[in-house]
Amino acid sequence: MSSTQAIVSGVAGASALNLAHQALQGVTMDAPRMEILGMRAMKKGFEAAGEEVPPRSELYPLTLMGDLISNSGYYSLVGLAKPEHAIVTGAALGLAAGVGAVTLPGPMGLGDEPSNRTAQTTGMTVGLYLLGGLVAGITYSLISKRK
Numbered sequence: 001m002s003s004t005q006a007i008v009s010g011v012a013g014a015s016a017l018n019l020a021h022q023a024l025q026g027v028t029m030d031a032p033r034m035e036i037l038g039m040r041a042m043k044k045g046f047e048a049a050g051e052e053v054p055p056r057s058e059l060y061p062l063t064l065m066g067d068l069i070s071n072s073g074y075y076s077l078v079g080l081a082k083p084e085h086a087i088v089t090g091a092a093l094g095l096a097a098g099v100g101a102v103t104l105p106g107p108m109g110l111g112d113e114p115s116n117r118t119a120q121t122t123g124m125t126v127g128l129y130l131l132g133g134l135v136a137g138i139t140y141s142l143i144s145k146r147k
Contacts, residue, residue: 003079005079009143014136032124034067074097081140093133095126098129102116
């Protein structure tokens, strides 16, 4: 496993996830609003640290950057797989992240609506994370073959 290949694959998956998420918001009212969950989580983090919560205009880009970094790290786990299993591993990572994105925000005190408002929202949430995992897996598989 090359850590560079894993990181590149993770960034590819996270980028696909974020781009598709932003695109869906312009198409349907049922699109997931994961950035809302991210801003709520970040706000809780600032408050727990006793820090002043930045205004929304600053919190939003911080959240998107945090999403990209954390999702890149998560999807880079695809590099733990053998290249011939990378796509299946990416799919499993994506499905796990999608199910978590639907089931965990409520118990974490972040609210259910942004990822679980309607059946369509739930399906798109899982699908977006699955897409990210598949892109990470395909990327890892392809760049590993070039070596």
